Amino acid sequence: MLGGIEVNVRKAVIPAAGLGTRFLPASKAQPKEMLPVVDKPAIQYVLEEAVRAGLEDILIITGRGKGAIEDHFDRAWELEGVLAEKGDHEKLAEVRAISEMAEIHYIRQKMPLGLGHAIGVAEQHVGHEPFAVLLGDDLIGEDEKLLTELVSCFERHEASVIAAMEVERPQIKAYGAIAAGEEVEPGLYRVADIVEKPDPEEAPSNLASIGRYVLHPDIFDALRETKPDRKGEIQLVDALKRLAQAGEPGVNAMVFTGRRYDVGDKNDYLRATVELASRREDVGPAFTAFLRRFMAEAEQAEAAYR
Secondary structure, eight states: OBTTBOOSOOEEEEEOOOOOGGGTTTTSSSOGGGSEETTEEHHHHHHHHHHHTTOOEEEEEEOTTOHHHHHHTSOOHHHHHHHHHHTOHHHHHHHHHHHHSSEEEEEEOOSOOOHHHHHHHTHHHHOSSOEEEEOTTEEEOTTOOHHHHHHHHHHHHOSEEEEEEEOOGGGGGGSEEEEEEEEEETTEEEEEEEEESOOTTTOSOSEEEEEEEEEOTTHHHHHHHOOOOTTSOOOHHHHHHHHHTSOTTOEEEEEOOSOEEETTSHHHHHHHHHHHHHTOTTTHHHHHHHHHHHHHHHHHHHHHHO
16 A cells, blocks of 8 residues: 555456447447457457456446346356256356356446546546556457556556557557657656547557556546547546646556457457467367368469459
């Protein structure tokens, strides 16, 4: 405990109230977070990542039409009974493990007023503690240690830290663009400025903020002081900018070069499905064999038209 603030990170917040318009019509009647990647919904990968980093108190921010998320992480007595009667103990254990992996809480964001507003909704649950934020659109490779490293970084420096990746300059318009300042340690920089979804020509860099954060609880004060943007939304990036420019403890950015998938983007969703399936022991060998045949046939067909 330092100055009344808990230094150890114990809690995670997963915003899941968005409408998922990038994935219509698939997201019309089901939450985008429940779209399957191989055989698990995207949000389960995110929650498992939090648990691997030692965070087992998890708050999911939901909205209207998101009941399937709560059902997924709840006990399914009827299904468990059927599996038990069939003697399918492997699937039974897998289904039960979903509801037992963490202590999961839910609260609704009643209006779609931006990511910053969604994070503000978590204040009563988080209290005066640091906490991780994991966006469900971003899947991080299962063998990556990004969140664990972010947690460790916060506990060393006691300052908010955000994950960042270099992207192609035209793509920066979809992210918060970071102006990196002093290098605090290898791969970790002070955030001098951060701009939400800038025009590529005006962006301070091509270093993009991605969907993993560990935040100091003073983010809540910054969010209260942040004005809505032109769409009437409160942006987390704007609150982080306020903290970064207010002096100590400031905000740090950790550069990540590992595997990351934006599963809100159709091409990246397909890439995630292919790569994750290929790495699975149960489906990988047969699936990669199919991919080789498919690509060979596609190349032959393309050559025939030349």
